[in-house]
Amino acid sequence: MIHEVDEGLRRLLGESGLEASGVEVVFDAPTRDWAARRSAPTVCVFLYDIREDATRRGSGAGEVYDADGYLVARRSPPRWFELTYLVTAWANRPQDEHRLLSQVLATVVATDTLPARLLTGTLAELGLTVALDTTGTGDVAPSAADVWSALGGEMKASLQVRVRAPLAGATRRTAPPVTEGLVVRSTARSEGGEATPGRRLRYKEATDPGPDGFAGPRERGPAPARRRRGDRRP
Known part of the structure; x- marks a missing residue:
């Protein structure tokens, strides 16, 4: 999810005309060594704090359906995180950086x-x-001065941009639908007796599996018992 937020920010800033004007948008840490290697006008978007928003943590599981409206998986609810970025501009003159x-x-x-x-x-x-x-960071997040101190660089004008994004929950596939019922057969006690026809306990509309049982080859029809979106049956 973090790299997807990065890509969203890069695209947003790209639409503003920065990339078209030759300005690079990077996500590096603006350390002293990095600043010395920089050669082109640059906007640096540095992620320095990640915290979960526990107040938005949900419970239960959502349902995932395929294109035909059948239930195919269950997904735990997403968890929300706050990503805080330090955004700085780098150019040859302070006026250009401010622009x-x-x-x-x-x-x-x-x-x-x-x-x-x-x-x-x-x-x-x-x-x-x-x-x-x-709006800046919360009370528990590091301040801009602390970030610059940790990076070992000189403090300069910056923006603190905060993004609240969901982390997708774990997805578990549902079991395939049951399309065939259980068949019970009985045999005569005398030697050489033939098996009596099977008695199907469920799905009366299904055909008898034959002498080989369910291990034998057979054609599979559509799944009549699969659950569709909006089906309220238990």
Whole structure:
């Protein structure tokens, strides 16, 4: 999920015209060594804090259906995480850096969510809202000064962008539907007696399996007992 949020942010900033103007969008840690190697105007989007939003943790399991409306799997509810990014601009002059940072700020505050068209992978499959804001970090998250101190670099103007995104739950496939019932046969006690016809306990509409039982070759019809979306039967 984290790399999918990265891709969504990269696409969002790309639509603002940064990449078209030759500005690189990277997700590296802006350390002193990295800054010394930089050669082109760059917007650095550094992920430095990941925390679960426990207040949104759900329970139970959702149902996954195929294209025909049949139940094929069950999925545990997604868990929500807050990803906090330190966004900085790097250029030869402070004025250029501020211009780039202003462009990023205008792009981020123009939307409260990452647009669905920019989402990929599990974020696109879940179809849930991925919130986006620049309100800063929570009380427990490191401050910008602490982040710069840990990186070993000199503090500079930056934005703190927070994304709230879902992590898809585990998916468990459902067992294939039962299409054949149990057949019980009895045999005569005397030697050489022939088996009596089988008695089917369920699915009376199914045909007798024959002398070879269910191990013999047979044609499989459609699954009449498969559950469709909206079926309320127990």
